[in-house]
Structure formats: structure tokens, C-alpha cells
Amino acid sequence: MKRVSLVAALAAAAVFSVSPAGAQTLKTVKDRGMLSCGVSQGLPGFSAPDDKGNWTGLDVDVCRAIAAAVFDDASKVKFVPLSAKDRFTALQSGEIDVLSRNTTWTLSRDTSLGVNFAGISYFDGQGFMAKKALKVNSALELNGASICVQTGTTNEQNVADYFKGNNMKYEVIAFANADEAVKAYESGRCDVFTSDVSQLYAQRLKLATPADHIVLPEVISKEPLGPLVRHGDDQWFDIVKWTLFAMINAEELGVTQKNVDEMAKSDKPELKRVFGTDGNLGEQLGLTKDWVSRIVKATGNYGESFERNVGTGSKLEIARGLNKLWNKGGIMYAPPIR
């Protein structure tokens, strides 16, 4: 079983290693020639393989951007599909170098799991999906409902809080894999399916007739999703963090996949710093001077990746909403590259 072998790997790593495991992740990744990146088991728009086994999605782009920054080759990523409950063990045990799997940043995860969240790549919240035929218009009408959810998610706890807080009864059926949870919902075992709203849209695409299902208006929690790494390797933490920030800053500066070469020749001091024609910011991270060009060439800026994977350019058609840049009415914000 995957789970037991992951735990065995973790135990072995804990028992036999003398220095904190993976203190030199960048070197390990370079020696291996591959970035090992934990993703979901198939969530359209965020991380899903196509029929040829090529992974795409917003979370996948974060992995590709890191690979581009390190190797100048976005294809040097090994994707490791993980269920919600196995993902942290995989990171702790060193099986993956970074986890980019629609994972919510919470205090207890940040502390007791031995991980560091490297920023927020998507501001989300939890919601409910129901069959239209059920004729519910609000989550507050769900008293007594059966609810399908995936084990090992924040969703499992939020739903308990929400129903308790609103004095409603519920029955929760928790599945190890998203696919089975969705199938059980579709077969009618549950009245509603709950998860982060973005994932509701993604899972809805997998249903036989997506149009028969609606997402209820209530958003019952904050789910800031982002990539995370192991404790104990600050350099690697910085690289992952600033790769994401570079994507967001690129959008803010108007650098796109198309115009990146053009912009790199710019005389503007800010762009010269970003593109490494002035100073050595990339090298301070342990990367090369042209790290931002590499990233944007590989995946585009944050906005491009968003639209291509989950936005208007995709089947999900999610509105940018909170995820608009801070100066465009959203809250997406990255510290400056300087």
C-alpha cells in the first residue's frame, strides 16, 4: 500500500539520516536532473494528466516554473500524484521536493507537519455542489443532508464547524480518493459534495451531465492554496517562494510569454534587476541571472497561467475574482524583486 510505504520511508529517513533530511534540496534536485513534484491525482485546471500523460494545470505550472528556473527546461519534472491524506507524508519523507497540490495554508500544517508554505497561488474558499433537481438554493437549507467529502482535507473539518455553528444535522461520508467521493455523490448516496469552490468546478466537469449540478452561493471558509516545502532548507524554501512571486510580479510588470525577450532588453532599472542585466538577484537565490526569463518563457506570467488553466481560456471558466492583482481589484500580491 502506498500509504504504508510512504510512512516506512519517513521512518527510515528519520532513523538513519544524521543531518536534517534534504538540507541541500537544490543540489539533490540538480544531481538527480529532475524536480520531483507532488500533485493531485487528477484535478482539471490545477493538476491533471492528458491522455498522453502530460500534466497541465495551475499547480503544475508552479512545478514547471521551478524546473525552468533550475534547469532552464520545464519538462524536467517528475509528477507524483498524491491523495489528500498521503501528500504531507510524501513531502516529509523526501519522496517529493515540493508539494503543489491545491493545499490550504493553515497554522497547524505550517507548524506540526514540519513544512513551510511558500506563498499563495490561489485564494479559494469551501463551498457545496448539489443536484439542481434537489432544489436547494442555499447551504443553510442543508439540515439533515448527507455530504460526500475527501478524507484528509480541511474540508472535512470545515463542514463539521459549519453545521455545528448553524445548528444543523448532517451525515458525512469521507472517501480516500476524490474520484470515489464524486462517484458516490453522483450515484445519489450524498445530497451534496463539498470541497474548495475551484475544485467543485473542476470535479463538476467529470460528471456525466455537469449542467445538472449547481454550486451553492455560500463560501464557508478561507482556503489559501499554495506550494510548500520541508522545514530545514531555507535556500530551497526561498527558491520556491520567489519562483511563485516572479510569476505574479511578471504579470504586474506586463511581462508575458510573448514579449519576454523584448522586455529583457529594456533599460528600465526595475526590469534590469528582474532580468538580471543589472545586479545578481538570481544568483543570490542560488539560481542564474536570467531566472525570471526562464520562468516566464516556460509558463507565462501568473495571469497567463491562470487564464489558460482555470480561467476563460479553459473549460472551468472561473472568474479571477480575489485572484486579480492587488492593483486590479483583487488581493494577489507579491513582494518586490529587488
Add this chain to the structure above:
Amino acid sequence: MAIDARPPPMQLVAKLRRVLGGRSGWKGLIAQVLFVAALFWIGYEIFDNARDNLANQRIASGFGFMSHTAGFGVSQTLIPYQESDSYTRVFLVGLVNTLLVSVVGIFFATVIGFAVALARLSPNWLISRIGGGYVEIVRNLPLLFQILFWYLAVLGALPSPRQSVSVMDSFFLSNRGIVVPRLVGEAGLDGFLVALLIAVAVAIGLPLFARRRLFATGKPMRVWPWVVGLLIGLPLIAFLIFGKPFSLEVPVLRGFNFAGGARLAPEFAALTLALSTYTAAFIAEVVRAGILSVHKGQMEAGASLGLSRGQTLRLIVIPQALRVILPPLTNQYLNLTKNSSLAVAIGYPDLFSVFAGTTLSQTGQAIEVIAITMGVYLLISLVTSALMSLYAWRINRSMGA
């Protein structure tokens, strides 16, 4: 009493020396002590290093989390549970659920397994083919597939609660499971229970008495009419004297689900069905092999005594076959218990799901949680084996082997 027994200290020392040191005497003992000490030292180093490393990576360790609040809901619990309970409670809820499917699964697997084995051995061509077909089909399909089949294809295909199939407006079959009226205790309950208890005690004692009489006088006695009569009659009398023991709480559809009544959830039903039918196929083969291992002459002897086929099997062949059947049967019981952890696939809250699943990912204490879980499965297995060995020992003794 022997007066000239050797002084006990001497003997004790010699014995100790032999037991502990083997053939090489005291030298051997020292070697063994050193060996054990070395093992302990290595074990301690491993433990210490692991703890240091976890602390360095700032991964929480230790068992303190067991008293923290779980904060998630579990459906289908036999013992009371709510979100504000601790992880220890979650552990118990999961354990009880695992034991429940295992025990119920083992019961049905055994019954179905014996029936299929007897069918396969039946002289009737059709029946024996059906038995054979069952074994071949069920045994060769992956268990996970069968669990999902029962859950999604069979039980999932049932109508929704609002369109449920109902019998007399009090039994409802839907994709939420089977909902039945629930018994709620009334004034006559105590008297009724006492009567029932007496009836059950007599029903257990009577066959023993009949057996004694059979051995003493050679006269067989028909027990079952008495047993049935008592089990129905005594409680009935109690009912007439003390009044109504229960009232029925009939389930009604309210909103999405049924309120009131008792419910058999589809997750439990699917898991038990799949586990027991699957394991039954293996048990059938074990039982068939056991029966075939009993010499054919025994069957013929029974027939020549004028016993029917059923009687011969029950009284002569199966008791002898049991000696062969029990060890592999124990294996099947252990397999069933371990396989019950596939529950996670269909959301049945067993130990593996709520503890090694949700608890693990919420606390992140993988090593501790998996260690506890493995320990518990090991313990369940050991207890099952011990019980089966005890049973085997009794059978062997009673057969004078």
C-alpha cells in the same frame, strides 16, 4: 512425597544454566545477555535519532496528540461520538467499526463458505456446478472491484430517499441504506428481557442435556421444537403479564433523509457483502479440501448405519474434517479482518480510514499513528489465532487425538 529430593537451589541453578545458556553453559548466557543488551542499545539509538531528526525538522512527535480535539464528523458510530471528542475517541470509534465488519463478515463468510462447499460436493450435477462457478468467479475478481461493485453499482443504483421502496410505510430501502422501525423500551421491558434471558439460557443448556442423555441412555432427543417454543413462548408470556415491552419508532422522511428508526448504512452493507462473499469462496475451498480429506469409508459407514447424507456429514465427517479445516480457516479470518481496511474506498469509517487516514493527515504524526494501527491489527490477528487454536485444541481433545 520424596524425602530425599535433591536440594532445590542446586537444581534451580542447573536448570537456569541449561535454559539460559544452552549447551555452552554460563558462557552462552553471557553471550546472550550481551546480545540482548546490544539490541536494546541499537533500539534506543534508533528511537533517539528518529526523535532528534523529527525535532530538527520540527515535525511533531510523541503521543500527546491523542488527547487533542478531533474536530471532524464520523457517520455510523456504534459508540457515542461527536466532533468535540478527542483523537483517542476517534481511534475507539474506528476500532469498534473494524471489529464490527470483521465479526459480521466472518460469520457470513463462514456460513456461505460451508454452504458453497457442500454444494460443490453435492451429488446433484447442477448444484455442484453452481458451487464451482461461484468459487471460480468470486475468487478471481479483485476484492476492491467487488466492494466498489456492491457499493456503486448495486446499492448506489437504489432510488433516492424521496423515491424509496417502502414496505408498509415503515421499512424503506433507498440509496441511503435500509431504514427500519426502531424498538424503544417501554414499561414491560425488564420482565420481557428476563424472560428472554431465561429462554436463551435454557436453549443453550438443552442441547448439552440432550447430548448427555444420548450418551447415557442411547436415546436421541429432538431439541429444536423445545428451543423454538421456549424462545417464543416465554417472552410472549412475559408480554401478557407485564405489558408491552417496546413501542416502535417508525422512520419518516424529513427533508433529505429519514428521521427516527434504525438504519443499516450502504457503506457497511457493501463492505460486509463484499468481504463475506469474497472470503466465502476461499473458505469453501478450505472446507471442501477438509471434507475430502476424511476417508470415503466414513461416508459409507454413515450410510450403512442408516444415517441420511446430511446427518453423516454433520455428525461424522465434518467433526473429523474440522481438524484439517481450522488452520487455513483461521488464515481466511485474518485475511478478512485485514482486507476490511479497504473500507476507505467507500467511506466506511473503519480504523484505517478515521485513524490512519483522517487523524494521520490532520496531525501529521505518521510514525506514531501507523505504529498504533499496525499494533492493533497485529493484536486482533493474535487474538483471533489464539481463539481458533483454543477451539482446535478442544476438538482434538474431544476426538482423543
